[in-house]
Amino acid sequence: MAAACARTLCKVGWTIVGSPAARRSGTVSYLLGNVGAQGPRRAYGTGGAGFRSKLLSSVRAGRGGRVLGCAFLLGGGLGLYQTVKFSVQQHLAEEEAKASGPALKLILYQYKTCPFCSKVRAFLDYHGLPYEIVEVNPVMRQEIKWSAYRKVPILMVDGDVQLNDSSVIISSLKTYLISKEKTVPEILRCYPEMKSVNDSGKKVTEYFNKYWVMLSEAETAALYPEKGMQKEEMKWRQWADDWLVHLISPNVYRTSGEALASFDYIVREGKFGTYEGFFAKYVGAAAMFIISKRLKNRHNLQDDVRQDLYKAVNDWVAAVGKKRKFMGGDSPNLADLAVFGVLRVMEGLQAFDDMMENTKVKHWYRRMERATLNHEGRK
Structure with a gap:
């Protein structure tokens, strides 16, 4: 014109x-x-x-x-x-x-150092979705006292729709971004809750279909053009939740010195009062040092838990392969974002530096870093 x-x-x-x-x-x-x-x-x-x-x-x-x-x-x-x-x-x-439809108003209730919250932030950042953050005090949790769901992350959509569980949040929003005909409440019905009691007698809430992106046949074919891509993405998303996440605490609290350094970071990044922060740093570090030993036994980790971390990360890199920039090909898929989000919470700690030095993850990690910082998913 x-x-x-x-x-x-x-x-x-x-x-x-x-x-x-x-x-x-x-x-x-x-x-x-x-x-x-x-x-x-x-x-x-x-x-x-x-x-x-x-x-x-x-x-x-x-x-x-x-x-x-x-x-x-x-x-x-x-x-x-x-x-x-x-x-x-x-x-x-x-x-x-x-x-593209009206912009969603998103508010994320989180702990800065929570790997599940970091997964959600990686997704939102990559897709260039604007959102507000409410940092939750991990002791009192007053910021989410209005919610029957007492864990983070919680994502509020347009002030009245509550999304729980990091994988449900990511799958729901991915569905919404692709399928414009469905509203968020309609999509949320595809992920029903299931409440149960685990072996320890603790009440738990699980969600059906949480690794599925609910699309039509044509939309699914466009998102996953090659055979096996969808199955591969779901497998590694679940791997990030069921295995990789459980390697974080034993590694960042591996020694008393690392536990203290980790809690120093948590207090600086989190929402703590002066006295509360002092208490959390020293008492929390000591407690998590002990708990990390129990976690090591619970998940059958080696005495040197770094070796389990290195193996897991190298397994991931091998799954991506040498011919692909990301597991999603030229662009990250939901598995890339999940693994990146989990690993990112260790940045600034000794465990992260050791991982970058002793595994093959560095180049993939830096590509993911650029993709999220540049909001490349908007394209």
């Missing part, structure tokens, strides 16, 4: 310049700056005495009206072109926004 306007203005300009009256008055040779006679150096002069004397002589000779008129025509044409160009860009942006 803008280009068509510019072409029309050019035609009008050349019609005026090419008219017999203009040729007789010498307007054409003036505007072209007598290139043939004196070279191109005068064609775009704008401030010298020569320019003023030419303009004055043209006016005195009765040609000023035509010259100024043509100049105004060309200048106005450029201004109109820029205005039309801006209007077209604005219109296209509005149409794109309409096509």
Whole structure:
């Protein structure tokens, strides 16, 4: 549209310049700056005495009206072109926004250092979805006292729809981003809750279908163009929840020194009062050092838990393979985002540095870092 306007203005300009009256008055040779006679150096002069004397002589000779008129025509044409160009860009942006539907208002209730919360943030960041964060105090949890679900992450959508469980949150939003015909409440019904009591006598809530993205057959084929891609993504998403997450605590609280450093980071990043933070740092570090030993036994980890972490991370890298940038191919899929989100909570700690130095994960991790920082999922 803008280009068509510019072409029309050019035609009008050349019609005026090419008219017999203009040729007789010498307007054409003036505007072209007598290139043939004196070279191109005068064609775009704008401030010298020569320019003023030419303009004055043209006016005195009765040609000023035509010259100024043509100049105004060309200048106005450029201004109109820029205005039309801006209007077209604005219109296209509005149409794109309409096509993508109204923006969701998202509020994430989280602990900064929680791997499940980090998974959700990785997804939201990668897809460029704006969201607010409410940091929950892990001791009192007053920020989520309104919720019967007492764990994080919790994602509130448009102020009235509550999404629980990191994998349900991610699967629901991915479904929403692809299938515009469904609302979030409609999608949420595809992930029903199941309450039960585990072997320890503790009440637990599980969700059906939480690793499924609920799409039509055509949408599924577009999202997973190669055979086995969907199954592979679901397998490694579950692996991140059932195995990789359980390697974090034994590794970041491996020694008393690492436990203290980890809680120093948790207190700095979390929502603690002055005395509460002091208590959490020292008492919490001691408690988690002891608990990490129990977790090691519960999950049958080696005495050197770093070796389990290294093996898990190298297994992941091997699954991605050498021919793919990500498990999703040229772009991260939900498994990439899940594994990245879990590993990211160790950044700044000794366990993270050791992992980067002793495994093959570095290049994939840095690619994931760039993809989330640049919100590449918006494309």
